Amino acid sequence: MLGFLNRLLGRAQGVPEQAVAEPEPLDRADVVHQIHVLARGGFHSEVSALTAVVEDYLDPDRLDPEDRRWVEAEVERAFETKRADEAVWPAITDFDRLVAAFDALTATGIVALHRAGYTRSDGISDAWEVYHQGREEGVEARGFAFYHGQDVEAVGDGGLYLAFGAFDERDEMARRIGGEIVSAVEAQGLGTRWEGDVDTRILIWPIDWRKRSPVD
Structure with a gap:
């Protein structure tokens, strides 16, 4: 009863019950x-x-x-x-070739993730999460490769960057992982640019980004 009277008094004094946000x-x-x-x-x-x-x-x-x-x-x-x-796209697009490359990498112990988060740090976190989940299931992984949401947004410029690394965090192993990624991508007919520097991401160039959207 008191609550009703308070609301009634508020209306009488011109006080709105709930503020409405401006559009x-x-x-x-x-x-x-x-x-x-x-x-x-x-x-x-x-x-x-x-x-x-x-x-x-x-x-x-x-x-x-x-x-x-x-x-x-x-x-x-x-x-x-x-x-x-x-x-009117071809049956196999460059994205399908990238999927095939990532599947091949996964089969060899490299965690390969599509659109892993939105930033590089998101992608690294996702890769380590998959690594730990795999270990709990008895699956060991040596390294990782991924691209993130910002990379997808920028892919219209003609190239796609791949981050990579080794789970033992050794440069020697990371360089080996990078080489395997390049080989797997090029085996699918895609070009790459990478000079072997573990601190530089691998660039897939060129890539005609055509990924079919999921259906609701």
Whole structure:
């Protein structure tokens, strides 16, 4: 009863029950760019891309309903274009060749991860997590290779960087791992640039990034 009277008194005094957040100004050109980055990357479906844009890139609590409908329409349009492009892609793309290279590396004891987190530190953390999980299951790994989310965003420039290393953290072993990665990638018909420096990432160059998007 007291709570009801307090709310009633608040309304009488013009005090709102709950503050409503002001709509967030929307930079539509930037949002379109973000949507196309997600669609081109190929790791998001239409639904997950919409979720990523609305909840991670924008503030869903401050998104105007009209703007949200516009975002939904732009995501739908971007993925319709992507699906149309995919329909005329060759059966085997450079991404499929990269998958084959990573599968071959995994079979030889090198943890090879696609889009491992968003940054290099994320990727290293993911690689070590897989390493420890493998040891618990009796599987030993010698080293790792990965690319992360920022690398996927930049792949439109024509190249993809691969980070690598050895779990025993010795430069000699890391250099050997790097050489094996280069060999596995080149065996699939992709080119590489690497001078044997353990502190320099391996560049796959060129690479025509065509990854088919998952279906919801």
